[in-house]
Amino acid sequence: MSDIRQLALQCRDAAQQLAQLSTEERSTLLRSMADALEADADGILAANAQDLQAARDKGVGSAMLDRLALNPERLRGVADALREVAALPDPVGEVTRDYARPNGIRVQKVRVPLGVIAMIYEARPNVTADAAALCIKAGNGVILRGGSEAIHSNTTIAASLKRALREAGVADAALTLVEDLRRETMLELLQLNDIIDLAIPRGGEGLIRFVAEHARVPVIKHYKGVCHLYVDDSADLQLAVDLLIDGKTTRPAACNSLETLLVHADIAPRLLPLAAAALRERGVELRGDAASQALLPGITAATEDDYAAEYLDLILAIRIVPDMAAAIAHIQTYTSDHTEVIATGNGAHGEAFVRALRSAVVMVNASSRFSDGGELGLGAEIGISTTRLHSYGPMGLEALTVERFVVRGEGQVRHRPH
Amino acid sequence: MSDIRQLALQCRDAAQQLAQLSTEERSTLLRSMADALEADADGILAANAQDLQAARDKGVGSAMLDRLALNPERLRGVADALREVAALPDPVGEVTRDYARPNGIRVQKVRVPLGVIAMIYEARPNVTADAAALCIKAGNGVILRGGSEAIHSNTTIAASLKRALREAGVADAALTLVEDLRRETMLELLQLNDIIDLAIPRGGEGLIRFVAEHARVPVIKHYKGVCHLYVDDSADLQLAVDLLIDGKTTRPAACNSLETLLVHADIAPRLLPLAAAALRERGVELRGDAASQALLPGITAATEDDYAAEYLDLILAIRIVPDMAAAIAHIQTYTSDHTEVIATGNGAHGEAFVRALRSAVVMVNASSRFSDGGELGLGAEIGISTTRLHSYGPMGLEALTVERFVVRGEGQVRHRPH
Structure with a gap:
């Protein structure tokens, strides 16, 4: 038996x-x-200092060094995050249905842990503790496969956490850090579909595609967030600008930031100059279709690629649409199934927008930046799913469980013995 | 673009x-x-007569011919099943959570259809109508890939159903029957993970393994049902025998039939002679460990393979255990995660058994034969899952949907503009 199979x-x-x-x-x-x-x-x-030195010696960029770096304050933050997870409601054992059948048997659906979860991630050593805490809180074993840049940090963090497991009388293999970081070992891990119940990759699109393409275990994945804001003709102008500025500029590299603004033609002449002034003040580059170029002279022409892009940067694609149906059709063409927002003063339009779209999160008059486990009240986020199976959208503890059936009777049988 | 991709x-x-x-x-x-x-x-x-003639010409066995055969009465049954599905509660739009956040945004989780479901199945032509009805009821498109034996039946059934779709103003591609039955076309279908949200194979273990091994789309699968009955020392003897007879003999080829009987040593001398008499009367062959052989002279010795077997036949493996912990350990070793039953007169034992096991269905004092979508009140069954993701156990309409987030606000943003 291979080492990784044995570990699993x-x-x-x-x-x-x-x-x-x-x-x-x-x-x-x-x-x-x-x-x-x-x-x-x-x-x-x-x-961690050892990992940072090795990264600096390799000439790693400052953004990556920042993700890798721990200090006493950050480490206290990691520990506090574990205490917050400890305090969250327990999803395990939750009874989600409870009914009797005509023959008197009582049927319940009850949440149980998934079993074993493999987390595949990149440089951030805090994920080692965060992901382990969420998996364990929901009663699951966790196999952690982090990036090579953080191997010393991850090993010492895992050793600490494992000690706590042993002291609680649980075999410390419930938290398993993969220290063999060869690619073929990760591939082997991703094939163990008789042992591992779910793999969750967290990192860049490259990592996620690699996991999704090679896994035989189920994978919950999230490629990108091309989030849309549609401003309806009935929208309050200031409300629409607020959603736009919050969605585009407060953290452009986040997957729940806006990438495309769709504007109803009737409100465009009033909205766009206002929006453009606020966006430009914050350094946002605008790219628009011919109609928005006419209203905002000097902006770049938007191409097909712009409407498909997740910029993760201070760039916004704009299109003017004749009506809500055209906005919906645009979103259906370019959606990444992440988050779509409508700004509207018309309740019926809001509800029609919600009904027409099947993205993981659809919002009426609220910022796309709320599309986040913490902001939606899940307590913590293990990941986000843009595939419509098991979990869709931000994933909290509940997504690390599944409902099963419990039946209680007094000897009921399906056919009386003859 | 390939034909099958175009169809999808x-x-x-x-x-x-x-x-x-x-x-x-x-x-x-x-x-x-x-x-x-x-x-x-x-x-x-x-x-259908054409399919039956071709099957007879190929020398197909009578069980397969029976599965393939339609007659006016069976066809009326298929139509009535569609009317029953029509009358079931609609899972789409169900609000499963509804709460406000401190900032005033209102968050709901709401069920939406999965999208496109591929059904891969074998000879039974009724599956063409049943599966299509369940998928469509839950708002999903369905791609049906049935067996070659039923191709004429399936084609005419699909043509009927498609006419009804067109008459309702829906593009009839919502129900797509794959008429190109080459293996490479099925393989290509199973790779379309950007279009197909879920594949459900229904048929023998060979078909299911083929789909699971070659799919890049998510697969919900069910390999086998090695269902256990544990008779606790506190069990009512007649109740235990009733569960055993119902579970083993009323439909031995069903996946929810019992395969192994575990008996507490203290009740074994009273239970086993009673049980053996009832089982033998119904033609059941018994295979036991040394302790049960001592109580039931003449029965075959059970091997390791017997405890792992899904007989699908009138054969029962027996083991005497010293206590419930040993019964649980046996089940954890041999479980197929399908259905486990305890017969007990002790409520605490029943609850401990439920807590200890994570199979899809765990029952106290009720027959394993209730582990079925209809019997559990799901209205109809699209399949059964023995993997702990998305759905676990018998799958009804709800399993053909997923919960997403709907957020309604009055212009809330995450960071006030500065």
């Missing part, structure tokens, strides 16, 4: 122990994990 | 139309589909 089997066995813990026992375990991180802070920061 | 894209576009129909419009459509089948009965039965 041990994780599965440990996950069965974890699933037997009570809600309170799992919460206590998470708080101990937070304490362990703080107790081991010196060792973790020293290991 | 047309199905996806038609599915968007379907998703826009109201509950009542989709119900009416299903009733029209039932009427169309009855109106076209002569043509369908003639096509």
Whole structure:
């Protein structure tokens, strides 16, 4: 048996122990994990310094160095995040349906852990603790495969967390860090569909495509967020500009930021000059169709590629549409199934927009930047799904469980014995 | 573009139309589909006669001929099943969560259709109508790829159903029957992960493994059902025997039939002679461990393979266990994650059994034969899942939808503009 298969089997066995813990026992375990991180802070920061030095020696860019870097304050933040997860409501055991059948059997649907979750991620060492905490809170074993840049940080963080597991009487294989970072080992991990219940890749589009293309285990993925704001003719101008500025400029690199503005032709002459002034003040480059170029002289022409682009940058594509149906048709063509927003003063238009679109999150008069696990009240986010299976949109603890059936009777049978 | 890709894209576009129909419009459509089948009965039965003749010429066995055969009564049954699906509650639009956030935005989780579902199945022509009805009821497009034995029957059934779609103003590609039955075309279909949201294979283990191994689209699958009955020392003897007889003998070829009996050592001397008499009377062969052989002289010795087997036949494996923990450990080793049953007079034991096991269906004092969509009150069953993702256990209409987020606000933004 290969090493990685052996590790995965041990994780599965440990996950069965974890699933037997009570809600309170799992919460206590998470708080101990937070304490362990703080107790081991010196060792973790020293290991992180080693990773940072190696990254600097390799000439890694400053954005990547920043993602990799831990300091006492950030580490305290990681520990506090674990305590927050500990305090979240437990999805395990939740009864989502409860009814009796005519023959008297009582049927419940009850949430159980998925089993074993593989997290595949890149440089951020905090993911090691965050993802482990969410998986364990929901009673799952977790196999962590982080990036090579963070290997020393990840190893020491995992060692701390594993100590807390052992002290709680759980086999520490419930949290398994893959230290063999060869590509073929990751490929082998992604083939273990008799052991691993779900893989969640987190990182750039390249990583996600690699995982999705090579996995035989189920994968929940999120390629990109081409989020649209449609401004209806009935919209309040200031409200529309507020949503636009919040959605485009407050964190352009986030997947829930806006990429395309669609404007009803009747409101465009009033909205666009106002919007353009506010956007340009914040350094946003505008690219528009012929009609918006006519209203905003000097802006670049938008191409087909612009409407398909996830800029992740201070660039906005604009199109003027004759009516809401045209806005919906545009979104259906270019959607990444992430988040779409309508600004409207007409309730019926808002509801028609919601009904017409099947993206993971559809909003009426609210910023696309709320399309986030924390903002939507999920408590924490393990990832986001833009595929319509199991979970769709921001994923919290509930997405790490599945509903199964529990039936209680008094000896009912389907056919009386003859 | 390949033909099958073209067909799938047309199905996806038609599915968007379907998703826009109201509950009542989709119900009416299903009733029209039932009427169309009855109106076209002569043509369908003639096509079926052609399939039956070809199968007889190929020397196909009688069980397969029976699965393939339609007659006026069976066809009326198929049409009536469509009317029953029409009458089921609509899962689309169901609001499963509804809450406000501190900033005043209102968040709902609402069920939407999955999109496009590919059904891969074998000889039974009724699946063509049943599966299409369930997918369409839940607002999904459906691509049907049936077996070559039923191709004439399937083609005429699909033509009827498509006429009803057109008459309802929906592009008939919403129901697409794949008539090109080459294996490479099925392989290509299973790669279309940018178009198809879910594949559901229905048939023998060989078909399911083929689909699972070659698919790049998500697959919900069910390999086998090794269902266990554990008889606790506190169980009522007659109740335990009733569950055993119902679970083993009423339809041994069903996946929810029992394969293994685990008996607490303290009740075994009273239970086993009673059970063996009832089972033997119904022609069941018994295979046991040494302890049960001692109580039931003459029975065959059970091997490791017996405990892993899904007999689908009148054979039962027996093991005597010292306590419930040993029964649970046995089940955890051999489970197919389908259905497990405890017969007990002790409520706490029943609850501990439920908690310890994570199979799709766990029952206390009820027959494993209730592990079925109809019996559990789902109204109809599109399939059964033994993988813990999206859906687990018998799958009804709800499993053909996914929950997404709808957010309504009054202009809330995440960061006030500065």
